[in-house]
Amino acid sequence: MGFLVLIRAFLISNLLVFCSLPICSDASFSSVSASEIPEKFLNLAKSPEVFDWMVSIRRKIHENPELGYEEFETSKLIRAELDKLGVKYKYPVAVTGVVGYIGSGEAPFVALRADMDALSMQEMVEWKHKSKNPGKMHACGHDAHVAMLLGAAKILQEHRESLKGTVVLIFQPAEEGGGGAKRIVDAGILKNVKAIFGLHVSPGLPVGKVSSRHGPLLAGTGFFEAVISGKGGHAAIPHHSIDPILAASYIVVSLQHLVSREADPLDSQVVTVAKFQGGGAFNVIPDSVVIGGTFRTFSKDTFVHLKMRIEEVIIQQAAVQRCNATVDFLSSEKPCCPPTVNNEALHQYFQNVAGDVLGISNVEHMQPLMGSEDFSFYQEAIPGYFYFLGMKNETKGKFPSPHSPYFEINEDAFPFGAALHATLAARHLIEIQTKTPLIRDDHHDEL
Numbered sequence: 001m002g003f004l005v006l007i008r009a010f011l012i013s014n015l016l017v018f019c020s021l022p023i024c025s026d027a028s029f030s031s032v033s034a035s036e037i038p039e040k041f042l043n044l045a046k047s048p049e050v051f052d053w054m055v056s057i058r059r060k061i062h063e064n065p066e067l068g069y070e071e072f073e074t075s076k077l078i079r080a081e082l083d084k085l086g087v088k089y090k091y092p093v094a095v096t097g098v099v100g101y102i103g104s105g106e107a108p109f110v111a112l113r114a115d116m117d118a119l120s121m122q123e124m125v126e127w128k129h130k131s132k133n134p135g136k137m138h139a140c141g142h143d144a145h146v147a148m149l150l151g152a153a154k155i156l157q158e159h160r161e162s163l164k165g166t167v168v169l170i171f172q173p174a175e176e177g178g179g180g181a182k183r184i185v186d187a188g189i190l191k192n193v194k195a196i197f198g199l200h201v202s203p204g205l206p207v208g209k210v211s212s213r214h215g216p217l218l219a220g221t222g223f224f225e226a227v228i229s230g231k232g233g234h235a236a237i238p239h240h241s242i243d244p245i246l247a248a249s250y251i252v253v254s255l256q257h258l259v260s261r262e263a264d265p266l267d268s269q270v271v272t273v274a275k276f277q278g279g280g281a282f283n284v285i286p287d288s289v290v291i292g293g294t295f296r297t298f299s300k301d302t303f304v305h306l307k308m309r310i311e312e313v314i315i316q317q318a319a320v321q322r323c324n325a326t327v328d329f330l331s332s333e334k335p336c337c338p339p340t341v342n343n344e345a346l347h348q349y350f351q352n353v354a355g356d357v358l359g360i361s362n363v364e365h366m367q368p369l370m371g372s373e374d375f376s377f378y379q380e381a382i383p384g385y386f387y388f389l390g391m392k393n394e395t396k397g398k399f400p401s402p403h404s405p406y407f408e409i410n411e412d413a414f415p416f417g418a419a420l421h422a423t424l425a426a427r428h429l430i431e432i433q434t435k436t437p438l439i440r441d442d443h444h445d446e447l
């Protein structure tokens with residue numbers, strides 16, 4: 001209770017402080033209707049005050065990339081900027097995560113998400129703000145995602161007194177295989193949150209455009225590693241050994257039947273054995289072989305079934321060759337990630353809002369991709385929508401794909417991302433208030 005009073009006092013004091021800033025005079029939101037929000041927010045996002053600020057934040061983060069659950073400096077920078085804006089936040093969440101709150105402090109709640117982690121790779125782009133951490137690089141654009149969510153925070157905070165509820169800003173750690181989103185969900189951050197939106201930069205889509213689809217968008221992903229154990233011996237007398245190399249070879253072939261012979265051809269799936277390690281000499285049969293790989297599907301049921309069959313095939317095919325096998329799905333180091341499935345109603349909502357922000361001809365339909373996103377953990381808990389934000393500049397030639405050491409960000413895309421984030425949240429709060437009777441119990445303990 002004391003904390004609630006403290007936050008109210010905090011909001012009031014920051015309202016006074018904030019209105020002394022120049023941007024506030026241009027942002028009296030009370031007289032702006034829901035239909036005017038897109039244009040107003042996009043203009044704000046394009047203003048030098050917001051745009052240059054986002055660019056400078058992104059460049060600072062780019063220079064200091066940090067891997068999953070190690071984003072301490074990134075998190076510190078985010079908190080410093082939220083402090084300057086007067087945005088209240090919770091920290092730490094899921095080790096390095098930061099969760100901000102803007103608005104009334106009361107229901108309804110709508111969440112926006114950005115991921116913070118970099119990749120373990122050496123940047124090859126020579127430019128002024130190149131990574132200063134050898135072997136680490138923001139090669140997936142998460143530096144841009146943080147900058148755009150902060151841009152949205154700045155815009156929303158300017159209009160906080162007019163928000164019809166509370167926007168929850170999730171800066172999450174460890175998207176790149178660490179299951180950071182799952183830990184955010186497990187921390188209870190989505191309690192009473194009605195919807196969540198997330199974006200990813202796309203080098204193949206022109207600036208000013210977005211693309212997405214309803215239903216399955218990205219695949220669910222799992223990893224496996226198996227040890228096939230036989231009995232080592234002299235390669236010239238194989239009948240005194242139990243050969244795990246031959247057993248593992250049969251296993252690799254049998255695993256290929258799962259997609260080609262057992263799966264519905266209209267239900268896209270992948271099983272790839274990408275690792276095969278065993279033996280070290282020309283004339284020695286080794287004791288054991290390690291194989292490993294990944295599997296992908298677009299539905300949870302298919303995912304569970306495929307995972308079960310991978311284990312069965314490995315163990316039973318090993319037994320045919322008189323070997324033993326153990327299978328590890330690496331749930332702690334590489335947690336399985338469910339398919340990213342966009343909510344049907346939110347798809348319609350997104351089409352309307354993105355159409356208003358960018359023009360309907362700039363809202364494209366996309367085919368599903370076999371890549372994955374841990375945003376799916378949020379979508380398992382509450383309705384969620386994930387989309388791609390264009391950043392291709394036709395005049396600058398081809399942009400390398402994410403996870404390339406030559407990956408670059410086109411910062412011209414930032415105003416569109418920030419404005420979309422802010423508009424999606426602000427308008428959704430209005431829609432929820434008008435369509436759904438609020439339940440008194442809807443609250444966040446931290447508010």
Ligand SMILES: [Zn+2]
Binds near residue numbers: 140176402403
């Ligand atoms: Zn990535």
Ligand SMILES: [Zn+2]
Binds near residue numbers: 140141142175200
């Ligand atoms: Zn990414």
